[in-house]
Amino acid sequence: MSPLTPQLHKYLFLSIIVLALSTLPLRSLLSKPLSRLNLLTQHLPPSPAIRRNFANTPSKMSYSKELEIALLAVQRATLLTKSVYSSHSKGTLSKSDSSPVTIGDFGAQALIISSIKHAFPNDEVVGEEDADDLRSNPSLRDLVWGLVQQAKLESVEEEEKIGGPIKSAEDMLTAIDGGRSQGGNKGRIWALDPIDGTKGFLRGGQYAVCLALLVDGVPIVGVIGCPNLPVDDKTPLDSSIGADADDKEGKGVLFAAVKGQGATSRPLGKGALQPANTITMTSISDISQATFCESVEAGHSSHGDNAAIASKLGITKPSVRMDSQAKYGSIARGAGDLYLRLPVSKTYEEKIWDHAAGVVIVQEAGGEVTDAWGKPLNFGIGRTLKENKGVVAAPKAVFPRVIEVVKEVLSAKQ
Numbered sequence: 001m002s003p004l005t006p007q008l009h010k011y012l013f014l015s016i017i018v019l020a021l022s023t024l025p026l027r028s029l030l031s032k033p034l035s036r037l038n039l040l041t042q043h044l045p046p047s048p049a050i051r052r053n054f055a056n057t058p059s060k061m062s063y064s065k066e067l068e069i070a071l072l073a074v075q076r077a078t079l080l081t082k083s084v085y086s087s088h089s090k091g092t093l094s095k096s097d098s099s100p101v102t103i104g105d106f107g108a109q110a111l112i113i114s115s116i117k118h119a120f121p122n123d124e125v126v127g128e129e130d131a132d133d134l135r136s137n138p139s140l141r142d143l144v145w146g147l148v149q150q151a152k153l154e155s156v157e158e159e160e161k162i163g164g165p166i167k168s169a170e171d172m173l174t175a176i177d178g179g180r181s182q183g184g185n186k187g188r189i190w191a192l193d194p195i196d197g198t199k200g201f202l203r204g205g206q207y208a209v210c211l212a213l214l215v216d217g218v219p220i221v222g223v224i225g226c227p228n229l230p231v232d233d234k235t236p237l238d239s240s241i242g243a244d245a246d247d248k249e250g251k252g253v254l255f256a257a258v259k260g261q262g263a264t265s266r267p268l269g270k271g272a273l274q275p276a277n278t279i280t281m282t283s284i285s286d287i288s289q290a291t292f293c294e295s296v297e298a299g300h301s302s303h304g305d306n307a308a309i310a311s312k313l314g315i316t317k318p319s320v321r322m323d324s325q326a327k328y329g330s331i332a333r334g335a336g337d338l339y340l341r342l343p344v345s346k347t348y349e350e351k352i353w354d355h356a357a358g359v360v361i362v363q364e365a366g367g368e369v370t371d372a373w374g375k376p377l378n379f380g381i382g383r384t385l386k387e388n389k390g391v392v393a394a395p396k397a398v399f400p401r402v403i404e405v406v407k408e409v410l411s412a413k414q
């Protein structure tokens, strides 16, 4: 072997150092267990670059696992709410703001948060309920625990995807309290309304189990389960729709959407997910022919202002009054056209869990949603939409006209 020159020695030495340094990050990642690596990459929010390109290349972040888990979790929770719905006692309590909460709300929140924490342990949840009332009332806790133990998907494989049964009553309370996130505009946060339209639920009307994933404060995945809406997307809307309490064939629908991927509906099942249909809003050109939806509760949305807007738009059909985010689902599938939610109170702040899932579903079905002044809804500033007042949703083509009239009606009151 010929002796190496000092220059060649130096060159070889430097090359080895450079090579070692350049492979360091790779080697440190490879030394981690694979499962941990998956978890790390799975929960990283999209980089700004991916977010910038998101509208054009949604396949970069498919959110297919998030969608599947959300669909299964909501579906399982509706098994529980339906069992409460058909039972005699709904274990109703009055919350500090005098709104009702039932054992169905607590049970559904426990099941859904447990599903999310199983699949995405690092994600946060902004859930409407907490476990304080159950911790101070053991008989109420036992009632909810009994329900939670019974609610299982018929397919073992699907049940396992969402973590199987909750192990103990204490774990159930921990799951419910997992919804205490304060929200924000960083990372992955789920917004959960275990029963939206609790008043409708108690009345035997519409209600919905609603779940959305916010990424950096923007709703990206939305799922709404409506046990009392007809499966058929084309069933004409009227205020008595689905108002019979029976759980029968043809009733129960799951709406879903992922940003950039469109919106769907499918029958709400009891096990494996049923095939989905793409849904779109009706492209109305003559706004006077529109059907508009509003809350049943006059305390949640001003029936008077909604009527004044409809009349200025030349709408003569009576409004369809419906509790819950079933309104968003209904207009997204073209069964209605507009959703008007004009504020009643100057101080009320809309909750993010009352709108996040519905907003992404309507947007993906070809609609636009803003507050009553045309301001985008800001889901990234906490548990409420404190920068917004009211909500208006309509197909894109007629949205500018609708918001113009809404502003006229609001301005006239100032």
Ligand SMILES: Nc1ncnc2c1ncn2[C@@H]1O[C@H](COP(=O)(O)O)[C@@H](OP(=O)(O)O)[C@H]1O
Binding pocket: 099, 128, 193, 195, 196, 197, 198, 199, 200, 295, 296, 297, 299, 300, 301, 322, 323, 324, 325, 344, 345, 348, 350, 351, 354
């Ligand atoms: N003064 C108010 N203004 C607007 N929304 C209100 C309100 N008081 C309660 N709500 C919300 O209205 C939701 C029901 O909406 P809708 O009228 O469309 O059915 C309730 O959800 P929960 O039933 O989940 O508590 C509650 O969060």
Ligand SMILES: [Mg+2]
Binding pocket: 099, 100, 101, 128, 198
């Ligand atoms: Mg409530």
Ligand SMILES: [Mg+2]
Binding pocket: 193, 195, 196, 197, 353, 354
């Ligand atoms: Mg609600």
Ligand SMILES: [Mg+2]
Binding pocket: 105, 128, 193, 194, 195, 196, 197, 198
């Ligand atoms: Mg609720």
